[in-house]
Structures are given as structure tokens and as C-alpha cells.
Amino acid sequence: xxxxxxxxxxxxxxxxxxxxxxxxxxxxxxxxxxxxxxxxxxxxxxxxxxxxxxxxxxxxxxxxxxxxxxxxxxxxxxxxxxxxxxxxxxxxxxxxxxxxxxxxxxxxxxxxxxxx
Numbered sequence: 707x708x709x710x711x712x713x714x715x716x717x718x719x720x721x722x723x724x725x726x727x728x729x730x731x732x733x734x735x736x737x738x739x740x741x742x743x744x745x746x747x748x749x750x751x752x753x754x755x756x757x758x759x760x761x762x763x764x765x766x767x768x769x770x771x772x773x774x775x776x777x778x779x780x781x782x783x784x785x786x787x788x789x790x791x792x793x794x795x796x797x798x799x800x801x802x803x804x805x806x807x808x809x810x811x812x813x814x815x816x817x818x819x820x821x822x
Contacts, residue, residue: 741766761793 717739721728725788750760750767769778783789791815 727785 717736719732721732723729736759740760744750744763744767748762764799780789
């Protein structure tokens with residue numbers, strides 16, 4: 707069940723939160739919906755904040771350079787990192803943990819390239 711009337715997709719995936727397998731499958735299904743949207747030319751979100759739920763899928767939509775630009779804006783307004791730490795902008799580590807960045811044997815491809 708969802709609504710998408712104004713261009714924003716808000717899926718509602720019902721599940722038993724006491725069943726860890728259902729929870730895991732629903733998280734994967736939600737990510738698949740978001741990532742399919744990106745593959746079809748859409749975006750992860752165009753409305754209210756990404757917060758935590760959609761954060762992993764941001765690694766699919768934005769490049770390292772785009773993420774660095776977002777971090778630059780955040781640093782300009784929040785030099786001490788006090789405003790919503792860990793939300794909205796995916797970190798390199800989070801992208802790797804989510805599987806959207808190839809890491810083998812603890813090493814990323816091209817380790818000499820600058821990272822944020």
C-alpha cells in the first residue's frame with residue numbers, strides 16, 4: 707500500500723515487528739523500492755528528511771563527490787557536528803557496510819583516491 711500522487715512515493719509495508727526475519731525482509735523490500743526508483747530516473751526522496759530509514763539507499767543515488775559537497779555544506783553550518791549526527795548524509799563506512807561499495811579483505815579498490 708502506498709501513495710504517489712504528487713511524485714513522492716511513500717510505501718507502507720506492514721509486518722510483524724516481533725519477527726526478526728519479517729523485519730529484515732521488509733527492510734530489504736523497502737530498499738529495493740527506493741533503489742528501483744533511482745534506476746528508473748527518480749530519487750530517494752524529494753520531501754521531508756531522509757533520517758535513518760532511507761539513509762542506506764542514498765549510497766545508490768549519490769556519488770562520493772556529491773556526498774562530499776553535502777558534507778561541505780553541513781560543515782559550513784554545523785562545524786561541531788551537533789545537528790542530527792549520522793543522519794541524512796551517508797558516510798563512506800555506511801555505504802561499504804550496506805554493500806554499495808566494494809570492499810575485499812578490508813581494502814577498497816583504489817585506496818589512493820581521496821575519501822571523505
